[in-house]
Amino acid sequence: MRRGNQPVGEVGQLAELFQGPPADSTAALALREPLRTRVGEELSDVVLYLIRLADVLGVNLAEAASVKLSSAEGRFRPVEFQGTAPVKN
DSSP: OOOSSHHHHHHHHHHHTTSSSOHHHHHHHHTSTTHHHHHHHHHHHHHHHHHHHHHHHTOOHHHHHHHHHHHHHHHSOTTTSOSOOOOOO
16 A cells, blocks of 8 residues: 555645535536546545555454444434435535
8 A cells, every 4th residue: 555645645636636526516516527536536545545455454344334324324313314404605
């Protein structure tokens, strides 16, 4: 594995793609080229890095994700968190 802030760099490159457009149009823009291809490339970089890191550290990602989702489900009951999120200005 490479040293340094590689995972932060990969996530930063992904986040950079969404910094310009307004939040309400981001999803629509990400469906069109060339942004769609770039998003796919950057997401792939992040996923591949995480898979490699998990392998090196001996972490079963599927198991860890399952445990995390179960834990969140117990803390954040859907009945208690319904509605529309407020828009940040």
